[in-house]
Amino acid sequence: MTGCVIRPATVADADDLTGVFAAAYAQASADIPDLPDVTAGLAEDLAQQTCFAALWDGAIVGGLVLGLHGDYGHLINVAVSPDHSGKGIAKALIAVAESTCRAAGLSQMRLATHVKMPQNVVIYGRLGWVEVSRDDRKIMMTKQL
Numbered sequence: 472m473t474g475c476v477i478r479p480a481t482v483a484d485a486d487d488l489t490g491v492f493a494a495a496y497a498q499a500s501a502d503i504p505d506l507p508d509v510t511a512g513l514a515e516d517l518a519q520q521t522c523f524a525a526l527w528d529g530a531i532v533g534g535l536v537l538g539l540h541g542d543y544g545h546l547i548n549v550a551v552s553p554d555h556s557g558k559g560i561a562k563a564l565i566a567v568a569e570s571t572c573r574a575a576g577l578s579q580m581r582l583a584t585h586v587k588m589p590q591n592v593v594i595y596g597r598l599g600w601v602e603v604s605r606d607d608r609k610i611m612m613t614k615q616l
Contacts, residue, residue, distance in 0.1 A: 474527045474528045475525060475526070475527055475558070475559075475560055475563060476525070476526045477523050477524070477525050477526075477563055477564060477567050478523065478524055478526065479521075479522065479523060479524075480517055480522035480523055480524040480534055481517060481522075482514060482517045482518050484517065484522075484524050484531060484534075485513060485514040485517055487524075487530075487531040488513060488517070488522075488524060488531060488534040489510045489513050489514075491531060491532060491533060491534055491550055491551070491552050492509045492510050492513060492534065492548070492550045493509075493510050494552055494553055494554075495509075495550035495551055495552060495553060496509045496550065497553075499585075499587075499588060502587070503585060503587045503588070505608060506585055506587075509548055509550065513536075516536045516547065516548075517536075520536050520537060520538050520539075520547065521536075521537040521538070521539055521568075521571060522534065522535065522536050522537065523535045523537070523564055523567055523568070525551065525560045525563065525564055527555055527558075527560070532551060532552040532554070532555040532560060533549075533550060533551040533552065533555065533560045533561065533564055534548075534549070534550055534564070535548070535549045535550075535564040535565070535567070535568055536548045536549075537568045537571060537572070539571075539572070539575055539577065542577055542578050542579065543572075543577055543578065543579040543580060543581050543613075544568065544569075544571070544572035544575070544577050544579070544580045544581070545580070545581050545582065546565070546568055546580055546581070546582040547582075549561055549564055549565060549568075551564075561594075562598065565598060568580070569614070569616060572616055573616050577616060578615065578616055579613055579614065579615055579616060580600075580613065580614045580616060581611065581612070581613050582595070582600070582611075582612050582613075583609045583610065583611050583612075584609070584610050584612065585608065585609065585610070586605060586606075586607065586608060586609065586610055591610075592610055592612070595612055595614075598614070599614050600612040600613065600614045601613055601614070
């Protein structure tokens with residue numbers, strides 16, 4: 472993955488990451504009316520959660536928000552700029568999140584994705600995640616560490 476560096480994200484990255492998250496979810500937001508605003512509260516997440524920024528040739532092109540809770544990590548959100556999709560950046564961000572959870576002594580990761588985003592289930596499945604439940608809006612997945 473030439474050109475990609477992942478580092479902890481800070482509040483100073485809020486504007487750049489907000490732009491990345493908005494661009495990454497733009498089409499999904501248009502197609503899925505009940506999709507939550509993925510940029511809402513991002514500055515607070517940067518201050519309170521464990522967050523990472525992916526940089527490509529020095530520019531922020533991806534980000535991940537991770538919550539650490541008891542014995543599990545919650546992958547709150549991951550996004551990559553559409554201009555950089557397909558380069559393995561999301562996979563690298565998730566790998567860093569998994570390493571962070573393992574280093575913290577956590578035994579499991581959890582996430583929720585929207586039922587109208589079935590491609591996410593396929594992608595996460597390839598990375599070892601398992602669907603554990605679903606309702607009319609959410610699909611819950613876990614990964615044992």
